[in-house]
Amino acid sequence: MTFRTLLPPNATQPEQALEIVMSHVGDVLFDIRDVKNPDKCPADLLPWLAWEFGVTWWDDEWTEQQKRDVIKSAASVNKKRGTPGAVRQALASVDRLIDVIEWFGDTPQGEPYTFRVVVHGNSVSTDELQKIFSHISDAKNARSFLGDIRVTPEKVYGNCYIGGSIFTRQSVTIKAKRRDE
Structure with a gap:
């Protein structure tokens, strides 16, 4: 690629390299203002935007819309960081109750400044447990300690209707008595 240089003849090699690199700034195919907007940012730049917004947990397996939603909610998450609500919100991405x-x-009351987590589900993989632990460690405050993570059978909510009927059959023979008997 040829371009006209604006540097003097005695320019150093780093200055010349910088000029070559900066000559491509105008070649960007999108509006540079869109880079800071989670809704309009190009998909391949989302991890860097997440870093700038303070997203502490990032999963490359998420869909593009999930990534954009996480970036948009980063400010509210960071505002609540260190509270039980932040821990619950961080655990919402695990897709378990x-x-x-x-x-x-x-019950009974635990040691002060401790908490425990109950995961409802019949089976939890080690990867899921590691992910849950990472989310908790990231969102909890520094003074609280995680007591344990328990896995219990999944809760099932809903109405249960029970019905029944009884059918009996009985034969009765009625005999009339005579008056003279």
Whole structure:
């Protein structure tokens, strides 16, 4: 590629290299203002936008829309970081029913500044457990300690209707008595 240089003849090699690199700035195929917008940012730049917005958990397996939603919600997540609500919100991406029980809400009451997590499901893989633990460690405050993660059978909610009927058959023979008997 040929271009006219604006550098003087005594320009150093790093200056010349910088000029060559900067000459391609105008070749960008999209509006540079869209890079900061999670809805309009090109998909291949989303990880860098997530880093800039302070997203602490990123999964390359997410769909493009999930990635954009995580970036959009980063400000509210970071505002609540260190609260039980932040832990619950972080665990929402695991797609399981998970309860976070703090020490004062546990029965019997737990050690101060501890909490435990109950994962509802019949089986949990080690990858899922690692992901749950990573989400918790990322969202919890520094003073609280995770007591344990328990896996319990899945909760099933709904109405259950039970009905029944009884059918009996009985034969009765009625004999009339005579008056003279």
